[in-house]
Amino acid sequence: MAANSALLAVQYAAGIPAPRRQLRRKLATQKYGSTVIAANPAVQYEAIDLVSAPSRLSRRSVTKRDKIIVAAYPGTAEIPTSGYPEHTDCHLVNESDKELTLDGLDFWLGSKVVDELEKEIISAKGTFDFKHLADTSDSVMGSSGYVAYQIEGNLRWVIAWRNSTNESNKVYTQIIKGRADWDKVKANVNGSRHKSHFEDPNIDYTSEAVIDRTSAKPKLTAKLAVKSKTGGGEAGGGN
Numbered sequence: 001m002a003a004n005s006a007l008l009a010v011q012y013a014a015g016i017p018a019p020r021r022q023l024r025r026k027l028a029t030q031k032y033g034s035t036v037i038a039a040n041p042a043v044q045y046e047a048i049d050l051v052s053a054p055s056r057l058s059r060r061s062v063t064k065r066d067k068i069i070v071a072a073y074p075g076t077a078e079i080p081t082s083g084y085p086e087h088t089d090c091h092l093v094n095e096s097d098k099e100l101t102l103d104g105l106d107f108w109l110g111s112k113v114v115d116e117l118e119k120e121i122i123s124a125k126g127t128f129d130f131k132h133l134a135d136t137s138d139s140v141m142g143s144s145g146y147v148a149y150q151i152e153g154n155l156r157w158v159i160a161w162r163n164s165t166n167e168s169n170k171v172y173t174q175i176i177k178g179r180a181d182w183d184k185v186k187a188n189v190n191g192s193r194h195k196s197h198f199e200d201p202n203i204d205y206t207s208e209a210v211i212d213r214t215s216a217k218p219k220l221t222a223k224l225a226v227k228s229k230t231g232g233g234e235a236g237g238g239n
Contacts, residue, residue: 084141084216085134085142085143086134086216087131087132087133087134088143088169088217089131089218089220090130090131090132090147091127091128092129092147092159092223092224093224094122094124094125095223095226096226097125098151098152100121100122100149100150100224101120102117102121102149104146104147104182105117106182106185106186107144108145109140109142109145109162110132110133111143116128116130116131117147122149132145140164140165142162143162143164144163145161146160146172146180146182147159148176149224154177154178155175155177155205156176156177156178156179158173158175159172159209159222160172160185160186160189161189161211162189162190162192163216168193169211169214169215169218170190170211171194171195171196171210171211172189172209173198173209174198174207175198175205175206175224194211195209195210196208197209199227204227205226205227206225206227207223207224
């Protein structure tokens with residue numbers, strides 16, 4: 001065993017690709033945490049092969065409920081240490097002087113019923129919290145959905161989230177005119193990041209949202225605010 005380890009060290013230092021079984025054993029025995037594993041360019045194809053399929057990492061080899069990033073030159077792969085998203089805690093903040101009314105919702109992953117949403121009103125200058133439980137029975141496990149609140153007239157505030165396996169958590173927010181199209185909302189959040197901001201020069205409100213990027217039970221915080229009279233900006237979302 002010691003001879004094999006010495007041989008591996010000599011091969012690695014010399015830039016000679018190590019046997020596939022030895023290299024995988026070496027990488028698999030490293031402690032998982034907030035770790036960056038850098039591969040020698042001479043053996044980069046071996047490391048890329050290892051992280052290209054996150055399912056190869058044993059679920060029993062990790063215990064934390066956070067997600068980590070394993071980096072291999074020249075690319076990266078995001079994998080959850082537990083493999084099991086638990087829930088998404090949503091915290092909505094209404095900084096406007098308008099009472100907000102729930103106008104639409106849909107859940108693509110996770111529980112189809114959220115008891116807290118039976119309360120359909122967010123009071124002016126108020127906050128509202130609900131928890132969306134993840135589904136761990138399907139082949140794609142996680143918590144993902146959206147809610148839309150009527151601000152006034154034809155304006156709606158949209159907040160969407162995605163907490164799934166093998167990827168970082170995502171959030172998307174937008175203020176729209178008319179009813180929300182759930183297909184478009186789903187596509188937008190799937191292509192978003194862990195922070196989102198919306199501002200339109202023709203709308204008197206702004207929206208921002210952020211979600212814990214790597215937690216299996218992330219907190220999402222979204223805020224609706226009244227735009228400053230001297231402010232301006234360009235439309236945007238999912239940034």
